[in-house]
Amino acid sequence: GQQVMQIPQYQHVQEGEDFTTYCNSSTTLSNIQWYKQRPGGHPVFLIQLVKSGEVKKQKRLTFQFGEAKKNSSLHITATQTTDVGTYFCAGPRDSSYKLIFGSGTRLLVRP
Amino acid sequence: SAVISQKPSRDICQRGTSLTIQCQVDSQVTMMFWYRQQPGQSLTLIATANQGSEATYESGFVIDKFPISRPNLTFSTLTVSNMSPEDSSIYLCSVDYRLQETQYFGPGTRLLVL
Numbered sequence: 001g002q003q004v005m006q007i008p009q010y011q012h013v014q015e016g017e018d019f020t021t022y023c024n025s026s027t028t029l030s031n032i033q034w035y036k037q038r039p040g041g042h043p044v045f046l047i048q049l050v051k052s053g054e055v056k057k058q059k060r061l062t063f064q065f066g067e068a069k070k071n072s073s074l075h076i077t078a079t080q081t082t083d084v085g086t087y088f089c090a091g092p093r094d095s096s097y098k099l100i101f102g103s104g105t106r107l108l109v110r111p
Numbered sequence: 112s113a114v115i116s117q118k119p120s121r122d123i124c125q126r127g128t129s130l131t132i133q134c135q136v137d138s139q140v141t142m143m144f145w146y147r148q149q150p151g152q153s154l155t156l157i158a159t160a161n162q163g164s165e166a167t168y169e170s171g172f173v174i175d176k177f178p179i180s181r182p183n184l185t186f187s188t189l190t191v192s193n194m195s196p197e198d199s200s201i202y203l204c205s206v207d208y209r210l211q212e213t214q215y216f217g218p219g220t221r222l223l224v225l
Contacts, residue, residue: 044216048211
């Protein structure tokens, strides 16, 4: 069945260092989305990418959708302690409104 | 974005009992979903709550264990029946209120079963 994997599972960085998480789908996706879940919180929608090769930026966050629409990445420049949390990618399932979520990357930032 | 609330926010329950979780949205939405998130894990879709018809369950989840109601376009309930410690999880409702395949989540219900 359709699978979405993320690497790394976990990353611990020094504040100010950069961070990247990678998302890979077993199938081509019509779009890819990213969510952030703070410790003890719920997932919060960050962004949706639709076009092949699309790149979007939100302040220090850069999101990219692969040319084949099967992979994506989230890059954070100069991490801050407020970036702590788990980052999930997600894609539509079976051409429906359902989503399949990636395994998540947990980011910890040392002050 | 939609404002979504869930009740209760957390509960500790005894095995064999049932708990009903409520999800309220501040606007009418067509698509409403229920997820389970076990500690340190990703989100697993339990079912899609359909207004006016039975919920659609994902593989591994059955109506007898997780009955769902959706009486209108702003409200849904999920019941966790005959609970066991394995049901200890966070239960989240979400909505796709813009029908753009993006979802907005409620704050979650943290359930511990003893």
